């Protein structure tokens with residue numbers, strides 16, 4: 001079938017991306033799903049820092065690449081075996097046409113050494129497929145003018161439709177709105193996973209989050225949902241104000257934090273740079289643990305005092321992608337949302353169209369937006385009937401009136 005999507009032609013473009021325009025919206029051919037794969041009509045896709053990292057060249061992926069990995073959609077077609085209760089050794093439950101699914105960027109084969117760690121390490125097969133720009137099974141289902149276009153993290157969600165492996169989705173009930181479901185797949189899974197799976201705060205323990213972007217704010221929301229006292233730290237005053245809107249009662253800039261000598265038993269670094277890691281370490285209390293979930297540049301280096309680690313009986317925990325098991329964690333976060341304890345929609349700061357993605361990357365890079373969502377209108381189900389309208393209306397959906405808060 002023919003779809004419309006945003007293709008990254010080349011990595012490493014110069015900012016501002018609104019001018020260098022590394023992403024172009026175009027028509028592509030999407031193959032029918034193979035064995036173990038499904039066709040999904042994308043409802044909502046979020047713009048995440050991991051997308052930006054491929055655009056700016058910090059993460060090397062094959063191009064041309066159909067970007068996007070944080071999304072939710074409706075199953076439109078099932079490949080062979082995807083309605084069965086177990087696929088490829090994974091007891092993940094069957095899918096039906098019409099199901100709402102959350103896309104996850106961490107497909108699991110269920111059989112490798114990484115898959116045997118309960119989520120602490122990613123799947124080796126899935127990671128290799130993500131690096132190669134293929135689906136979990138090794139195939140490429142996207143073409144443009146007869147040439148293959150790589151998949152992004154097994155998802156490629158900046159498009160009207162996607163073919164993905166069954167292991168790249170988690171089914172959610174239809175009462176979970178698409179905008180909420182999309183965020184569960186990346187921001188909440190990563191930031192929330194750092195709290196739930198890595199930090200594991202005891203009841204009443206204070207959780208400090210350093211770096212209040214999408215992932216950091218998700219960590220804040222999940223820690224609040226667990227009833228923990230939360231301290232927010234960021235260099236941007238606007239983000240501290242947003243954190244206070246979410247219910248954080250104690251906020252600091254890094255300088256204010258160090259000057260005041262405030263420390264916490266659990267500190268989560270979600271900024272992805274070495275200075276933030278040092279701030280997080282300095283703010284970790286005696287006997288405490290520093291959890292790092294940010295992804296700094298490969299050559300970034302931080303200074304730490306080994307003596308402090310020993311003398312203060314401290315622990316540093318690396319939380320790669322939230323040490324998440326999507327099939328276990330997403331239903332849990334969905335239930336927290338349903339109970340009104342995890343207001344994920346508060347992370348949404350703006351709705352955009354597919355054509356605004358280059359500018360959206362600038363907004364993300366400059367820290368102006370928390371989560372920008374593309375909402376695909378139902379009319380895009382058949383791109384042949386929408387010559388001039390490649391995405392839904394700019395502010396489709398009930399959250400359209402939401403004030404920009406990022």
Ligand SMILES: [Zn+2]
Pocket residue numbers: 048049050051069070186187
């Ligand atoms: Zn992401």
Ligand SMILES: [Zn+2]
Pocket residue numbers: 108109110111112113114115122123124125126
């Ligand atoms: Zn695996």
